[in-house]
Amino acid sequence: MGVRKAITGAQAAAEAMRQINPDVVVAYPITPQTPIVEEFAKYVADGVVDTEMVPVESEHSAMSAAVGAETAGARAMSATSSQGLALMWEVVAATPGLRLPIVVSLVNRALSAPINIHCDHSDVMGVTTVGWVQIFSENAQEVYENTLLAVRVAEDSRVQLPVMVNQDGFITSHAVEPVEIFDDALVEKFVGVRSLDRALLDVEHAKSVGPLVLPDHYFEFKRAQEEAMSKVFEVYREVGTELSAITGKQYPFFETYHTDDAEAVVVVLNSAAGTAKAAVDAMRAQGKRVGLLKPILFRPFPYAEIREALKDIPVIGVLDRSMDFGACAPVYSEFRNALWALGKRPAMQSYIYGLGGRDIMTTEIEAVFEELLSGKLDAEHQRYIGLRG
Amino acid sequence: MPTLQEIALKTSGADARIVSGHRMCSGCGIGSIIKTVLAASDKPVIVISATGCLEVVTTIYPFTAWNTPWMHVTFENAASVAAGVEAAYKALKRRGKIEGDVNILAVAGDGGTYDIGFQALSGALERRHKFMYLAYDNEGYMNTGNQRSGATPFGASTTTVPAGKISLGKPQWRKNLVEIVAAHRIPYVAQAAVNNTIDLYKKAQKGFNADGPAVLVVLQPCTSNWSFDSSLTIQYSKLAIETNFWPLYEIENGVVHVNTKPSNRKPIEDFLKGQSRFRHLFKPGNEHVIVEMQKMIDDEWARLLKLEESGIQL
Ligand SMILES: Cc1ncc(C[n+]2csc(CCOP(=O)(O)OP(=O)(O)O)c2C)c(N)n1
Ligand code: SF4
Ligand SMILES: [Mg+2]
Numbered sequence: 240m241g242v243r244k245a246i247t248g249a250q251a252a253a254e255a256m257r258q259i260n261p262d263v264v265v266a267y268p269i270t271p272q273t274p275i276v277e278e279f280a281k282y283v284a285d286g287v288v289d290t291e292m293v294p295v296e297s298e299h300s301a302m303s304a305a306v307g308a309e310t311a312g313a314r315a316m317s318a319t320s321s322q323g324l325a326l327m328w329e330v331v332a333a334t335p336g337l338r339l340p341i342v343v344s345l346v347n348r349a350l351s352a353p354i355n356i357h358c359d360h361s362d363v364m365g366v367t368t369v370g371w372v373q374i375f376s377e378n379a380q381e382v383y384e385n386t387l388l389a390v391r392v393a394e395d396s397r398v399q400l401p402v403m404v405n406q407d408g409f410i411t412s413h414a415v416e417p418v419e420i421f422d423d424a425l426v427e428k429f430v431g432v433r434s435l436d437r438a439l440l441d442v443e444h445a446k447s448v449g450p451l452v453l454p455d456h457y458f459e460f461k462r463a464q465e466e467a468m469s470k471v472f473e474v475y476r477e478v479g480t481e482l483s484a485i486t487g488k489q490y491p492f493f494e495t496y497h498t499d500d501a502e503a504v505v506v507v508l509n510s511a512a513g514t515a516k517a518a519v520d521a522m523r524a525q526g527k528r529v530g531l532l533k534p535i536l537f538r539p540f541p542y543a544e545i546r547e548a549l550k551d552i553p554v555i556g557v558l559d560r561s562m563d564f565g566a567c568a569p570v571y572s573e574f575r576n577a578l579w580a581l582g583k584r585p586a587m588q589s590y591i592y593g594l595g596g597r598d599i600m601t602t603e604i605e606a607v608f609e610e611l612l613s614g615k616l617d618a619e620h621q622r623y624i625g626l627r628g
Numbered sequence: 629m630p631t632l633q634e635i636a637l638k639t640s641g642a643d644a645r646i647v648s649g650h651r652m653c654s655g656c657g658i659g660s661i662i663k664t665v666l667a668a669s670d671k672p673v674i675v676i677s678a679t680g681c682l683e684v685v686t687t688i689y690p691f692t693a694w695n696t697p698w699m700h701v702t703f704e705n706a707a708s709v710a711a712g713v714e715a716a717y718k719a720l721k722r723r724g725k726i727e728g729d730v731n732i733l734a735v736a737g738d739g740g741t742y743d744i745g746f747q748a749l750s751g752a753l754e755r756r757h758k759f760m761y762l763a764y765d766n767e768g769y770m771n772t773g774n775q776r777s778g779a780t781p782f783g784a785s786t787t788t789v790p791a792g793k794i795s796l797g798k799p800q801w802r803k804n805l806v807e808i809v810a811a812h813r814i815p816y817v818a819q820a821a822v823n824n825t826i827d828l829y830k831k832a833q834k835g836f837n838a839d840g841p842a843v844l845v846v847l848q849p850c851t852s853n854w855s856f857d858s859s860l861t862i863q864y865s866k867l868a869i870e871t872n873f874w875p876l877y878e879i880e881n882g883v884v885h886v887n888t889k890p891s892n893r894k895p896i897e898d899f900l901k902g903q904s905r906f907r908h909l910f911k912p913g914n915e916h917v918i919v920e921m922q923k924m925i926d927d928e929w930a931r932l933l934k935l936e937e938s939g940i941q942l
Contacts, residue, residue, distance in 0.1 A: 262716060262719035262720060262723070263712065263715045263716055263719055265712065265715070289719075289722065289723070290719065291715040291716070291718050291719040291722075293711060293712065293715045293755070294755075295708060295711070295751055295755075296747060296748075296750070296751030296754070297747060297748075297751070299704070299705065299708070299747075299748070300705065300707075300708035300711070300747075300748050300751055300752075301708075303701060303702070303705035303708035303709045303711075303712065303748065304708045304709065304711045304712030304715065305712060306701055306709060306712060307676065307699070307701075307708070307709035307710060307711065307712025307713040307714075307715075307716070308712035308713065308715050308716040308719075309712075309716075310699055310709075310712075310713070311674070311712070311713045311716035311717060311720070312716060312720060312725075312726070313715070313716035313719055313720060315712070315716070329702055330701065330702060330705065333701055333702060337701070432725075435720075435725060435726070438726075439674055439697045439699055439713065440674070440697070440713075440716065440717060440720060440726055440730065441697070442672035442674070442696075442697055442728070442730060445694065445695055445696050445697045445698070446697060446698075447687050447692035447694050447698045447699075448697075448698065448699040448700070449687075449699050449700040449701055450687035450688065450689045450692060450700065451683065451684050451687055451688050451689060451700075452689040453688065453689070456689050456690065
């Protein structure tokens, strides 16, 4: 049993970081990520952690310093949002190729332009192709637990890849919820210490890291990176089982809610999944058989498991909080890909919602369910929820 | 102070921190610079390279010329990667996970320093990470074919600002990186050149031993893009000093000291001659550019001497 604290999603991330007590934390402030860094800086200032904190002059340098620290042998963490992620993109893209298990808290915020500080997923969806493990969190509790899980998945010798732990800007990061914080000693034992076997600071065994690799070898490097990504599934399961021993919870690749007998299912990431659960409850109370699938592990994407979970569902609506302009929205695309191999494919509808922090209401998700059940779908076009005419 | 012979012994053989077999152009000055600087460390050195000639020519996979821990990430972040390495060093040392002392050296070209890596450098200096930053300055983006940088001198023809019918090459003066760095009030910053090994070695030693960050800016004539015979690298470096084009000086805890004062400074033409980037300046009608250049060099030199004489702490 842990202790229940009334904290925000940002504080939940900082609590996890306090317990992890990383060797190095590097960060640059940006709304809505800032409270994570501020909270952690207080832990440093009060000697609660003995982390070396580097308050850099930009996000590009934040990621660069995290890369330097991890290559040297430290366990390094960072946090950012939106423009910050965009500025550090070059180094974000280099990190998986360098096989550095850095964990970053990403507080999802809309990308400019127009500038907007509120939640959507356009920041993270711009980096899903570069090779980070992506984990999504519905609420502060999940932020906390996913952050602990992330460190172990990242550093597993079969993986050695960076992980981003996502939470919704403001909606999760700034809302106070009761969060169960587990025993410091148990968590410390769970996260362990990072092995120094690849360290640049091992001066007796000089290594050259990040060399120029030409067409004769580059391809093999990238294939090896993909191989490591494919190992995430088994590692995630194993680490999740270990974490269950402390928390008593399960760590599936995705959560299903009333999908077993469902005639229509909605798919949605992060905090809106909570809203969708309320919509499902309301519809079920009226005798309507609807359900929810909430993706958690988004990279690598568990195609086979998703296919198995949804194979008998007649109609599926996928809600995206970002667009891929001129193409299918990112979450919808993955679900279409996953379900393509089915003999009898479900009908599908793509929806866009919540850009730039626009609220989504249970009534709007209920309306989506009604639409899905009515069969009035348009496979060729995405629909917009809550868009003013 | 070691003799040239002693430095030479430290830069070759089994203990050398960088070894032969790399792919630098013959006559390239980077090799001598990096060897000399690495030899000046009495502790193990961890090197962080920016993208550029040095990185490209020393580590074409699966080969490496580095006998010391080395890392490259991107073009503009050598200083911030080094900052991260230093943070890791402090944390791991504090937690008893590692033993022994190290020096951390970030290396970049002029492009990776004056231009794209400038912010990262400034931030790392302001935060006073304990590391040394070495800029080998060949006055342009050489790895990518002689494009203009903030270090390219006035009047030089580059591939992005070529001399042409209505262009005389770069119309602006180069920026004074040493003074900008000094404005960060770091303990040590110096300008050196590849031809004067002992001076470079001494400066590298001071930099490594400084109580905080240190910066070395070292002139490195580029045989391929300044296009001169590969036997003349040292000669051109020497001429840069003898013409006062590239004064050797250092700023130690804010105090300026000029290391070499040519008794009879040579005219700038002596340095410009034979370099393709300045060839157009010798065409009839372009004499005024050289005159202007000469004036600027003399003014800058006079200013530097005044600064030294004043004893003002920068
Ligand atoms: C962000 C980014 N922009 C541009 C480049 C292309 N690039 C690679 S090296 C280089 C020039 C390097 O110039 P300098 O730092 O002076 O080093 P030198 O090549 O002269 O050794 C450029 C423009 C790059 N690698 N990364
Ligand atoms: S291009 Fe110039 S700087 Fe680069 S390796 Fe050749 S000589 Fe050296
Ligand atoms: Mg250069």
